[in-house]
Amino acid sequence: MGKLFRWLDERLDLKSLKAGLLDRAVPDRLTWWHTLGSATLAVFVVQLVTGIVLATYYSPSPDHAYDSIQYLQREVASGSLLRGIHRWGSSAMFILILAHLIRVFSMGAYKYPREVNWLIGVGLFAIVLGFSFTGYLLPWDQKAYWATAVGTNIAGTTPGVGGRMVALLRGGSELGAATLTRFYAFHVLWLPVSLAALVGLHLALVVRQGIAPMPGLLDNFKAPQRTDDERYAGFYQETYTAAKSGQHRFWPDVMGKDAIVAAGAVVVIVILGAVFGAALEPPADPTDTSYIPKPEWYFLPLYQLLKLVPGSMEALVAVGIPTALILALVGLPFFDRNSTRSLVRRPMALVSLTLILGGSGFLLGSAMREAGPEVPPEVGRPLTSKERAGRALFQSQQCGGCHKVRGEGGDNGPDLTAVGLRKSSGWMHSFIESPSRFHGADTRMPAYGPPALSHQEIEEIAQYLSSLRGGVGPEIQPEFHDTFP
Ligand code: HEC
Structure with missing residues (x-):
């Protein structure tokens, strides 16, 4: 081992790589909340591996998609387990990336000098939603078909460009073979490649700029009021260097915690995938208009909200609210130049976060209560x-x-x-x-x-x-x- 390492080191200069990447000083008092980003990355790797295996068996055409998944579940060793892991992994990835975003927001870590990395993070969040939207259609069962029909219809209500958006998403006016090909290409090529590239940039910037210090370290009496104050850069540099004066190193202090949480997340996904698997409803039937579509659970708050507003406002809410949220995230580091980072001392941020999370939680809760467990009328209890x-x-x-x-x-x-x-x-x-x-x-x-x-x-x-x-x-x-x- 030692010999091999020396041989490689002479050629690849591993020692300085290790010093540069792993043996860096990190700020004091980092918390378990700081592990959410790398846990998201770990789940992405799980999705990548299970996804590649699933793609090996999947046939992206309306005639064969459903059968290919049935074949996978019945005939391929651990086929159902793989599908279960991929399905639960997608929920886990959404939860983790959202939690990471909330952590960064609460600690004001999007402020100077990390505005660019925040934007990259918002892009990553949008890509994860794109994965979910495109992946949902692939099984080509009733749920897949009708949820996508509704989802693409919503995009069609955008004023002005609606028609063109639908054509772009569906590859035509109808939801059919062209849509499936398109969604599949996005799900397995465009999105993974973009995600990998942005993750690379995201991490490179974390290495370059260092992990953001805890808010308390920067919120001191010497801090200029605003981050665009010309004295702020100097103040930041000085405080950040002081914050790193402790004995904490990237390896093992940060990576150790990261590894524990990431491994925990992976274990949870595998257990959920093995116990609950992934449902497969009857094959898509475009003529069955009585089917009531249900979107992926994290789109439920929006879906529920749409039920509450009058029909004339639906288009506005359906397209307007997500667009407004994304724009708010993109604009955040540019309009919020106040240097205060602790959430408790940022009343506007605290109130907005509470309202958005509370409102979504309430809507999600009421959507789930309405739906209840699915009880087929002919049996009167949920089916095994x-x-x-x-x-x-x-x-x-x-x-x-x-x-x-x-x-x-x-x-x-x-x-x-x-x-x-x-x-x-x-x-x-x-x-x-x-x-x-x-x-x-x-x-x-x-x-x-x-x-x-x-x-x-x-x-x-x-x-x-x-x-x-x-x-x-x-x-x-x-x-x-x-x-x-
Ligand atoms: C072409 C019509 C036809 C189709 C399609 C059909 N069946 Fe039947 N099935 C019958 C007839 C007729 C009987 C009565 C027994 C006989 O004629 O042998 C029957 C009898 C049965 C019985 C016995 C019922 C009893 O009370 O004794 C079962 C169970 C059954 N079918 C299940 C199925 C299932 C499951 C399918 C689909 C996989 C199916 N059938 C498809 C015509 C059909």
Whole structure:
């Protein structure tokens, strides 16, 4: 090891790299809040790795996208886990980058001399939202399709340029193959490349300018009132150098904490991905206008707000509020030149932050209360993941063409509304696989055994059918009349 290091060091000058990057003095009293940026970076790496594997199996066309994801979940080892991690990772990334932004805002770290790095950070935040918006469509299930239909419609309400925005986002006037190609290219090429480039700049600037000192160190009586005061630069330099006089080094003081929090974040995502996975609804059906779309949870506050305002104001709120927020973030370091950094001594900042967070929290809460857990009417309780998959298959295989469930469907076969009370899931599995074994060659029900459906898929359908009990409560026990050939 030592020999290898020396060999590399002679050629690459590792020692001075280490001194320059790791062995730097950092300001005193840095907190755990300072680890949020690198935790976001760690989650980005997780997204990059899982995303690359997912892209290996994914087919970006409306005809195959859904199937390719079903294939991934069913046939690929750890396919569901990977999708689960990627899905939860995206939420984690949003939470962490938002928390990091709030930390930087609260500590006034966007002020002199870090205005440029703040702008880069705002760009990174916008890119993360772009990832979420484009990634949501890729599974091409009902939720993906309708949420994107609504999202792109909202962009279309922008006064003046609305029509052109929709065409730009959808690659045409309709949401279809061109949209999916476009979203996919953004999700796997444009956005990752831009994010990586901006992260590089962001970090380079952190190394160059050093970590911002705690607000208390700069808010002293010697500080000029405003950061554009010509004496401020000198004051800052002097105070910052003094703040770094302690014994704290980038390695291990900062990196140690960073590593702990980053590892914790990754573990949490993997656990959430393994336990809850990622839902897959029935395939997108552009004709099903009764579907009520739900956006990704962090767009819910805006979505909820839209429900509260009268229709004529919708366009204004839908486009205006996000635009105003982004503009406020971009303009912040330029109109706020007051040198005070502690949040408690910045009343305007404190009030705005409380209002925005409180308002969004309230809207998110009321949106979630309204939505509640999704309870399909035919079962009367939330479905397990197997049953959910079974229900999707029941719809995609068009079983409803011959069978009624709660009054909907065809009349060629028996009504299945309460089939779970008469037949066991085991019987249904065998029956669906090969009805002719039960009823001879004259059965009118097609056989769904392999290769039409895999045994796992038939089992999911059987589990779903088994949950159909005609709306009776748990006090009524099924009485199976299973007869096998
Ligand atoms: C072309 C019409 C048709 C389609 C499509 C169809 N079935 Fe059937 N199904 C029938 C008929 C007819 C019967 C009655 C038994 C027979 O004829 O053998 C039946 C019987 C059943 C039964 C037994 C019900 C009972 O009460 O005994 C189950 C369960 C069932 N079908 C499930 C399914 C599922 C699941 C699908 C989709 C994967 C499906 N069927 C698709 C026509 C159809």
